[in-house]
Amino acid sequence: xxxxxxxxxxxxxxxxxxxxxxxxxxxxxxxxxxxxxxxxxxxxxxxxxxxxxxxxxxxxxxxxxxxxxxxxxxxxxxxxxxxxxxxxxxxxxxxxxxxxxxxxxxxx
Amino acid sequence: xxxxxxxxxxxxxxxxxxxxxxxxxxxxxxxxxxxxxxxxxxxxxxxxxxxxxxxxxxxxxxxxxxxxxxxxxxxxxxxxxxxxxxxxxxxxxxxxxxxxxxxxxxxxxxxxxxxxxxxxxxxxxxxxxxxxxxxxxxxxxxxxxxxxxxxxxxxxxxxxxxxxxxxxxxxxxxxxxxxxxxxxxxxxxxxxxxxxxxxxxxxxxxxxxxxxxxxxxxxxxxxxxxxxxxxxxxxxxxx
Numbered sequence: 001x002x003x004x005x006x007x008x009x010x011x012x013x014x015x016x017x018x019x020x021x022x023x024x025x026x027x028x029x030x031x032x033x034x035x036x037x038x039x040x041x042x043x044x045x046x047x048x049x050x051x052x053x054x055x056x057x058x059x060x061x062x063x064x065x066x067x068x069x070x071x072x073x074x075x076x077x078x079x080x081x082x083x084x085x086x087x088x089x090x091x092x093x094x095x096x097x098x099x100x101x102x103x104x105x106x107x108x
Numbered sequence: 109x110x111x112x113x114x115x116x117x118x119x120x121x122x123x124x125x126x127x128x129x130x131x132x133x134x135x136x137x138x139x140x141x142x143x144x145x146x147x148x149x150x151x152x153x154x155x156x157x158x159x160x161x162x163x164x165x166x167x168x169x170x171x172x173x174x175x176x177x178x179x180x181x182x183x184x185x186x187x188x189x190x191x192x193x194x195x196x197x198x199x200x201x202x203x204x205x206x207x208x209x210x211x212x213x214x215x216x217x218x219x220x221x222x223x224x225x226x227x228x229x230x231x232x233x234x235x236x237x238x239x240x241x242x243x244x245x246x247x248x249x250x251x252x253x254x255x256x257x258x259x260x261x262x263x264x265x266x267x268x269x270x271x272x273x274x275x276x277x278x279x280x281x282x283x284x285x286x287x288x289x290x291x292x293x294x295x296x297x298x299x300x301x302x303x304x305x306x307x308x309x310x311x312x313x314x315x316x317x318x319x320x321x322x323x324x325x326x327x328x329x330x331x332x333x334x335x336x337x338x339x340x341x342x343x344x345x346x347x
Contacts, residue, residue: 001147002146002147002148002173002174006173006179006182007148007152007173009179009183010169010173010179010182010183010186011152011155011156011159011160012159013179013183014159014160014165014166014169014183014186014187014190015159015160017183017187017190018160018161018162018165018187018190018193019216019217021187021190021191021193021194021197022193022194022196022197022216022217022219023197023212023213023216024194024197024198025194025197025198025200025201025205026197026200026201026204026205026212026215026216026219027197027209027212027213027216029198029201029205030201030205030206030212031205031206032205034198034201034202037333038198039199039202040333040336040337041329041330041332041333042195042198042199042329043199043332043333043336044297044298044301044328044329044331044332044333045192045195045196045198045199045325045329046196046199046224046225046228046288046289046292047289047292047293047298047301047302047305047328047332048301048302048304048305048324048325048326048327048328048329048331048332049192049195049305049321049322049324049325049328049329050192050221050225050285050288050289051285051289051302051305051306051309051324051328052305052306052308052309052320052321052322052323052324052325052328053164053189053192053285053309053321053325054281054282054285054286055305055306055309055310055324056309056310056313056320057278057279057281057282058282058286059310060313061278061279062278063276063278063279071276072276072279072282075279075283076282076283076286079283079286079287079290080286080289080290081290082287082290083286083287083288083289083290083291084290084291084293087290087291088291089127089287089288089291090127090130090287091287092286092287092290092291093127093130093131093283093284093287096279096283096286096287097283100276100279100283101276104276
């Protein structure tokens with residue numbers, strides 16, 4: 001059972017901390033010019049951080065106890081492939097979803 | 109005239125953000141379900157989602173709370189997962205940094221993966237957008253997503269029963285993120301950045317407190333930026 005005091009410290013601390021992270025640049029830097037080298041690195045934020053976040057979940061999903069799952073692997077590949085080919089976010093999500101359920105059904 | 113273009117920017121953002129409704133509903137419901145399973149009340153789950161609005165960090169915090177990790181570790185880990193928000197904030201700054209402070213504060217609160225990715229893609233595609241149009245687009249993109257995040261946290265918490273594992277809802281997040289990233293692979297440095305980030309984060313999975321994500325992300329950013337610089341130098345013939 002989670003201790004209520006701890007829970008509220010975490011909720012409030014995480015809320016304040018997350019806001020400060022989100023406000024760090026848009027708020028404090030504002031329209032001051034940022035150096036070219038910093039902007040060059042920031043261009044790759046999304047394409048680097050999100051794959052880093054999901055790569056372990058794709059290969060070793062916690063839902064299967066960390067065991068590589070063909071259905072989830074195929075679903076990830078389908079979402080990526082359709083996204084690359086069509087540049088359509090919704091299409092890629094649907095491709096991933098259908099592949100996941102199709103494979104789970106076939107393999108289940 | 110300006111009002112019209114700002115309004116249409118908001119509507120375009122709304123339309124471009126709408127596909128994420130499909131993901132936010134299961135994702136938020138799942139958080140609500142897991143939160144009540146962990147012993148949180150419906151109100152506590154809702155406040156959690158209202159105050160933090162960051163799924164990955166919320167799941168991280170909840171898991172560590174259940175493991176009775178020390179409070180500081182819970183906070184540090186969840187904030188590490190959210191460090192990418194600072195990077196998002198930094199990369200949004202050249203586009204909306206001159207907007208009024210209250211708009212930037214509201215945009216900061218509403219900076220989530222979906223609003224960020226959709227907006228960056230649009231800002232890069234249409235460099236002629238004015239700052240008010242960009243801000244309107246950003247708020248438009250977040251409008252179909254964030255309210256549902258609150259609502260379905262409550263729905264999930266109220267349902268309170270466990271969704272069968274066979275629904276495989278755990279995989280809604282990887283699929284969404286992949287679908288979001290794939291259209292962003294416009295240049296070789298983008299692809300290399302993603303590849304390096306994946307390899308390094310996989311190698312760093314053993315690093316405690318979810319720091320592997322940050323380490324992988326930074327490695328990918330360094331690789332992408334370095335390659336971009338090299339390619340640009342070659343192009344200029346300065347090499």
